[in-house]
Amino acid sequence: MNNEIKIKSRDLKLWYGDNQALKGIDLDIIQNQITAFIGPSGCGKSTYLRCLNRMNDLIDGVRIAGTVEIDGHNIYAPEVDEVAVRRKIGMVFQQPNPFPKSIYDNIAYAPIMHDIVKKGKECDALVENSLKNAGLWEEVKDKLKEPGTALSGGQQQRLCIARTIAVQPDVILMDEPTSALDPISTQTIENLMVELKEKFTLIVVTHNMQQAARVADMTAFFHLGDLIEYGETEQIFVNPREEKTQQYITGKFG
Numbered sequence: 001m002n003n004e005i006k007i008k009s010r011d012l013k014l015w016y017g018d019n020q021a022l023k024g025i026d027l028d029i030i031q032n033q034i035t036a037f038i039g040p041s042g043c044g045k046s047t048y049l050r051c052l053n054r055m056n057d058l059i060d061g062v063r064i065a066g067t068v069e070i071d072g073h074n075i076y077a078p079e080v081d082e083v084a085v086r087r088k089i090g091m092v093f094q095q096p097n098p099f100p101k102s103i104y105d106n107i108a109y110a111p112i113m114h115d116i117v118k119k120g121k122e123c124d125a126l127v128e129n130s131l132k133n134a135g136l137w138e139e140v141k142d143k144l145k146e147p148g149t150a151l152s153g154g155q156q157q158r159l160c161i162a163r164t165i166a167v168q169p170d171v172i173l174m175d176e177p178t179s180a181l182d183p184i185s186t187q188t189i190e191n192l193m194v195e196l197k198e199k200f201t202l203i204v205v206t207h208n209m210q211q212a213a214r215v216a217d218m219t220a221f222f223h224l225g226d227l228i229e230y231g232e233t234e235q236i237f238v239n240p241r242e243e244k245t246q247q248y249i250t251g252k253f254g
Helices: 045-051 082-088 103-113 121-133 153-166 183-196 209-215 233-238 243-249
Strands: 005-016 019-030 034-038 062-070 089-092 171-175 201-205 218-223 226-232
Touching: 005 045, 005 201, 019 045, 019 201, 019 218, 019 226, 034 045, 034 209, 045 171, 045 201, 045 218, 082 089, 089 153, 103 121, 103 153, 121 153, 153 171, 153 183, 183 201, 183 209, 201 209, 209 233, 218 233, 218 243, 226 233, 226 243, 233 243
Parallel strands: 034 201, 034 218, 089 171, 171 201
Antiparallel strands: 005 019, 005 062, 218 226
């Protein structure tokens, strides 16, 4: 198992106005693994996730203290460009959100904007490769000019994953990526996540504990803004060290 640390947070705190949502989180996330964040609603897991690509910067009244290092560089250092951070850290949201453009342009738009590829053959290859990596190519290769919004929910979510892959990030964040999907689409995306960790580091927020148990290498349990426990997924589910983790996993609260 690869144990190289990709992301490291130290004493990470966050306030929404006067409300403290994260209470000093220390967490090491391992490269090319799937890390799941579990915990009840409002426990800080999505807030922490959004600290990793500085999405919380976009919210009025947010104050952040502590450090988040990616490959040894603090992404909250004053000289760091948050837009560049978001290019390296891709994000897939709960609701599929394709652009109101063709399937092709959904993938090609950002790589062309960021000068990753030139229009033409180079871009065609990137679109094809991104769709293949997202397990969608065979289903859409004959309708690339059709709108992305015409796809089914599960296909739209894979299109969003392909769009994320296309800008060649190091890390892919997924915030409840299957909660709006049917069981078959969910299984397709879970299988895809396992394939994607060969190339990317994945972090997934999930309410679905079975999903965490199925796909994650490591699991972090959050509660009321604290990180209660973090370890290998099997250990967290089979032999948790903290009583609160045990209570959550066995359904005593949540």
